[in-house]
Amino acid sequence: MARFLASRALFASFVLLAVVTIVFVLMYGVGDPCAAKLGPNASPDRVQECRATYGFDRPLLVQYASYVGVGACVRRSSDAYHEAIDRRGRCGLLQGDLGESVLHGDEVMGVILTRLPRTLLLGAMAIFFEILIGLTVGLVAAVRRNTWIDTGIMGVAFLGISAPTFLTGLVFLYFFAFRLGIFPVGGYGDDALDHVWHATLPAFTLAIIGAATYARIMRGEMIETLRSDFLRTARAKGLSPARVVLAHGARNALLPIVTLMGLHLPIVVSGAIITESIYAWPGIGRLALESIVNQDAFVVMGVVLMVSLAVQVGSFLADVAVATLDPRVRLSEG
Amino acid sequence: MRWTPRTESTVGAVALALFALAALAAVVFAPPPPAAPLYEGSGAGRPQRGGTFVFHHETNVRSLDPHTAFDELSSMAIRLLFDGLLDYDEHTRLVPSLAAQMPEQSSDGLRFTFRLREGVRFHNGRELEAEDVRFSLEHMLHPDVPSQGSTYYQGIAGLEDFRERRTEHISGIRVVDRHTVEITLSAPDQTFLAAMAMPFAYPVAREAYEGEGADPAFRPIGTGPYTLDEWERGVRLTFERFDGYWQPGKPYVDRMVYLENLTRDVAVMRFRNGDLDAAHRFSPADYLFFSGSAAWRPQVIRDAKVNLWGFAMNTELPPFDDVHVRRAVASAMDRAGWSRARSGRLRETGQPIPPGLLGYDADTTDQHRYDLARAREEMQLAGLPDGWPEEVVLWNTSSDTSRFYAELAQADLARIGIRLRINALSFATWLEETGKPRTAQCMLAGWNMDFPDPSNFLDSLFHSRSAREANSTNRAFYRNPALDALLDRARVEPDLGRREQMYRDASRLLVQDAPWAFMWNDEWLEVTQPYVRGYRMNKVFSQDYRFVWLDLPRRRIARRYGAHLPRGLAGIVPLPLARGQER
Numbered sequence: 005m006a007r008f009l010a011s012r013a014l015f016a017s018f019v020l021l022a023v024v025t026i027v028f029v030l031m032y033g034v035g036d037p038c039a040a041k042l043g044p045n046a047s048p049d050r051v052q053e054c055r056a057t058y059g060f061d062r063p064l065l066v067q068y069a070s071y072v073g074v075g076a077c078v079r080r081s082s083d084a085y086h087e088a089i090d091r092r093g094r095c096g097l098l099q100g101d102l103g104e105s106v107l108h109g110d111e112v113m114g115v116i117l118t119r120l121p122r123t124l125l126l127g128a129m130a131i132f133f134e135i136l137i138g139l140t141v142g143l144v145a146a147v148r149r150n151t152w153i154d155t156g157i158m159g160v161a162f163l164g165i166s167a168p169t170f171l172t173g174l175v176f177l178y179f180f181a182f183r184l185g186i187f188p189v190g191g192y193g194d195d196a197l198d199h200v201w202h203a204t205l206p207a208f209t210l211a212i213i214g215a216a217t218y219a220r221i222m223r224g225e226m227i228e229t230l231r232s233d234f235l236r237t238a239r240a241k242g243l244s245p246a247r248v249v250l251a252h253g254a255r256n257a258l259l260p261i262v263t264l265m266g267l268h269l270p271i272v273v274s275g276a277i278i279t280e281s282i283y284a285w286p287g288i289g290r291l292a293l294e295s296i297v298n299q300d301a302f303v304v305m306g307v308v309l310m311v312s313l314a315v316q317v318g319s320f321l322a323d324v325a326v327a328t329l330d331p332r333v334r335l336s337e338g
Numbered sequence: 339m340r341w342t343p344r345t346e347s348t349v350g351a352v353a354l355a356l357f358a359l360a361a362l363a364a365v366v367f368a369p370p371p372p373a374a375p376l377y378e379g380s381g382a383g384r385p386q387r388g389g390t391f392v393f394h395h396e397t398n399v400r401s402l403d404p405h406t407a408f409d410e411l412s413s414m415a416i417r418l419l420f421d422g423l424l425d426y427d428e429h430t431r432l433v434p435s436l437a438a439q440m441p442e443q444s445s446d447g448l449r450f451t452f453r454l455r456e457g458v459r460f461h462n463g464r465e466l467e468a469e470d471v472r473f474s475l476e477h478m479l480h481p482d483v484p485s486q487g488s489t490y491y492q493g494i495a496g497l498e499d500f501r502e503r504r505t506e507h508i509s510g511i512r513v514v515d516r517h518t519v520e521i522t523l524s525a526p527d528q529t530f531l532a533a534m535a536m537p538f539a540y541p542v543a544r545e546a547y548e549g550e551g552a553d554p555a556f557r558p559i560g561t562g563p564y565t566l567d568e569w570e571r572g573v574r575l576t577f578e579r580f581d582g583y584w585q586p587g588k589p590y591v592d593r594m595v596y597l598e599n600l601t602r603d604v605a606v607m608r609f610r611n612g613d614l615d616a617a618h619r620f621s622p623a624d625y626l627f628f629s630g631s632a633a634w635r636p637q638v639i640r641d642a643k644v645n646l647w648g649f650a651m652n653t654e655l656p657p658f659d660d661v662h663v664r665r666a667v668a669s670a671m672d673r674a675g676w677s678r679a680r681s682g683r684l685r686e687t688g689q690p691i692p693p694g695l696l697g698y699d700a701d702t703t704d705q706h707r708y709d710l711a712r713a714r715e716e717m718q719l720a721g722l723p724d725g726w727p728e729e730v731v732l733w734n735t736s737s738d739t740s741r742f743y744a745e746l747a748q749a750d751l752a753r754i755g756i757r758l759r760i761n762a763l764s765f766a767t768w769l770e771e772t773g774k775p776r777t778a779q780c781m782l783a784g785w786n787m788d789f790p791d792p793s794n795f796l797d798s799l800f801h802s803r804s805a806r807e808a809n810s811t812n813r814a815f816y817r818n819p820a821l822d823a824l825l826d827r828a829r830v831e832p833d834l835g836r837r838e839q840m841y842r843d844a845s846r847l848l849v850q851d852a853p854w855a856f857m858w859n860d861e862w863l864e865v866t867q868p869y870v871r872g873y874r875m876n877k878v879f880s881q882d883y884r885f886v887w888l889d890l891p892r893r894r895i896a897r898r899y900g901a902h903l904p905r906g907l908a909g910i911v912p913l914p915l916a917r918g919q920e921r
Contacts, residue, residue: 108571
């Protein structure tokens with residue numbers, strides 16, 4: 005298990021490094037955040053001063069090294085760039101420093117940490133809806149396979165997978181919030197209960213594709229499991245149908261679903277970019293969009309890093325969960 | 339009945355169809371969206387104090403520093419936090435604000451003496467003094483400060499030396515005593531007082547710029563009716579009433595909430611649900627809804643915006659270096675068609691000065707109107723009866739509306755043999771590239787008023803001084819010494835009648851030479867809730883909500899903000915969850 009964990013961690017850090025590098029190069033090519041911030045009438049001296057403060061005037065490789073936090077953080081002179089680092093007290097990714105937002109005039113980490121809990125709330129609620137709806141419906145379809153219930157459910161699930169989030173989001177907003185007035189029309193709310201209330205409709209929107217996917221997979225797995233010999237034995241022993249399906253069948257059918265859940269986490273986070281924009285939900289998805297529009301490079305990089313971290317953590321958790329649920333995986337890992 | 343795979347799929351299809359029908363029925367039979375305002379006012383005759391006013395914009399505020407922020411949505415917030423020495427009344431006339439009276443002007447028109455109101459306090463409690471006025475102007479005009487304002491104050495004596503760092507202070511700004519400041523110009527300038535009413539000249543407290551933690555863009559200190567309580571960047575700004583405000587009894591509202599980055603659709607739905615107190619900038623469907631709804635009509639404010647839109651042609655580049663081609667374009671544009679395509683929100687014009695400003699002349703429009711025969715005649719005169727052989731590049735911004743306009747232009751100019759290719763760019767790149775000489779052939783260009791004077795349009799758009807190596811606002815790169823001389827004389831002319839005539843002459847000259855095809859002035863539409871009172875559209879400052887008041891029953895005022903669970907659940911969810919339900 006330890007070897008497995010170590011190899012996963014090593015792989016994850018390589019992936020993160022690759023992501024950082026690609027995003028860094030892309031953002032570097034997009035434009036000058038200082039020019040965007042100061043506007044067309046800024047004197048060249050002032051733009052230069054800003055570029056010096058954020059280190060944009062240094063060669064690409066030096067900027068990259070200091071962003072990652074290798075070597076270049078060492079103070080060589082007392083310039084604006086190093087003064088900014090002194091203020092933050094940290095330097096580079098390796099020290100947990102994501103740089104400073106040009107637009108917000110604040111540490112990127114702080115900006116992201118303000119927004120992250122909201123996206124997590126939205127994501128958690130979306131995952132809850134996905135699992136609740138997807139697994140229940142999938143189970144029912146499998147048990148009632150080849151009946152009109154099954155075909156109907158799978159037809160609706162197919163619609164769910166096909167409908168793009170930007171469309172369902174707008175339709176739900178218009179219908180459930182505006183026409184029926186059941187939910188608030190976007191926004192974040194004032195207190196904890198209010199936040200959950202405001203998150204319900206966006207979370208449901210975000211959950212549709214996932215729920216439909218889970219329903220289809222759950223159905224397939226469940227049908228396979230229900231045909232297997234050990235369930236026939238369980239039935240022959242006289243166990244109740246509910247116990248056979250839920251305690252024996254569902255547990256086995258869940259294995260691929262758990263793997264899928266881990267991989268689904270990043271889809272939830274990236275789906276949040278669209279959902280948050282539609283519902284004016286101030287999470288990191290909307291932050292990413294605002295920062296791209298305003299060329300706030302460090303924030304964009306920070307958000308991308310967070311998302312890829314979520315992917316890594318998600319798939320890692322899925323591996324651990326599968327190992328826990330399935331003794332064969334545990335044994336083969338030794 | 340025996341189940342077979344065939345019957346299964348048929349039944350499944352029927353189930354799906356039923357599901358779709360049920361969804362359709364739900365849409366058809368669900369209660370319609372609110373067609374009329376949900377909340378009425380209580381009918382109070384006098385301004386009431388209290389409540390929270392919630393408004394929005396579709397993008398984010400960049401800065402609250404009046405010296406550097408130069409965009410509409412920042413100034414919506416800045417107007418809550420700051421006051422100017424001068425301001426505008428509802429007829430767009432200059433009136434004193436922080437100045438106790440209109441400034442005294444010396445007989446040669448060069449020296450202005452501003453006497454400040456006594457007892458005006460900044461948000462930090464310190465009294466406003468003449469020294470603050472000098473500090474503010476010098477700070478804004480300092481070479482290190484990237485203010486776009488510097489162009490408006492070029493006439494102040496000694497400015498050049500100051501900007502070249504030869505002097506520590508601007509010699510033309512003199513503090514006479516604690517409450518008097520004197521500003522001397524190097525040449526008479528009839529636009530100077532208008533410039534003093536621009537946010538660039540708003541007095542700011544020195545403390546906002548100096549010392550530990552000072553950050554004027556995010557932590558401003560002004561003398562305005564509200565103080566900044568909280569700003570979560572990109573999400574919302576919250577303002578609290580400033581109790582030490584110099585106008586007795588004002589402002590009326592306790593709290594102002596400015597929501598950023600709210601898309602148009604969401605904003606309108608929220609507004610119609612009663613969660614927003616004012617709305618502006620509409621999609622075509624919402625524009626038609628509000629302009630046609632009888633229930634909303636009393637709440638709709640509809641007026642011509644003082645701005646100008648046109649098709650700018652680079653006079654340095656072919657084919658637009660030929661005046662006949664430019665005139666042909668001016669006659670080929672089907673302005674009425676454009677307006678129809680935009681739900682009637684464009685008011686056709688044929689001249690550079692918008693209605694309502696000095697020099698607007700209802701008689702000069704005939705040359706810049708749709709007349710295809712005349713357009714073809716002009717192409718003949720240019721020696722191009724079959725059109726221009728090459729593609730012409732239209733430099734455009736990438737927004738949906740711009741693209742729409744560009745396609746209309748493509749269709750109109752194709753009729754006279756000019757084939758346009760659209761080059762779509764981000765707004766920032768568009769500004770930069772079209773501001774360089776000999777770069778962009780043609781573009782759709784607009785200008786919003788900074789201050790209500792024709793010079794703001796004609797000097798900025800057509801004076802040769804505004805055609806520069808970079809950041810030109812004269813994007814047609816039109817250079818005409820006769821026009822320059824006329825504009826320079828008009829700028830300093832003290833006699834109103836003569837000044838008006840000069841701008842009329844300038845306008846005719848521009849119509850003749852057609853560096854732009856003058857096209858339209860925008861029609862502006864905004865809506866407020868029935869209980870929002872005391873709001874008047876300000877032609878200079880958009881969405882100027884500083885002195886609105888809320889005519890709501892007391893109980894609802896207290897619970898105004900955070901009105902959620904609006905209608906559907908009101909009967910299901912027990913109060914106190916269903917806040918904001920009382921009328």
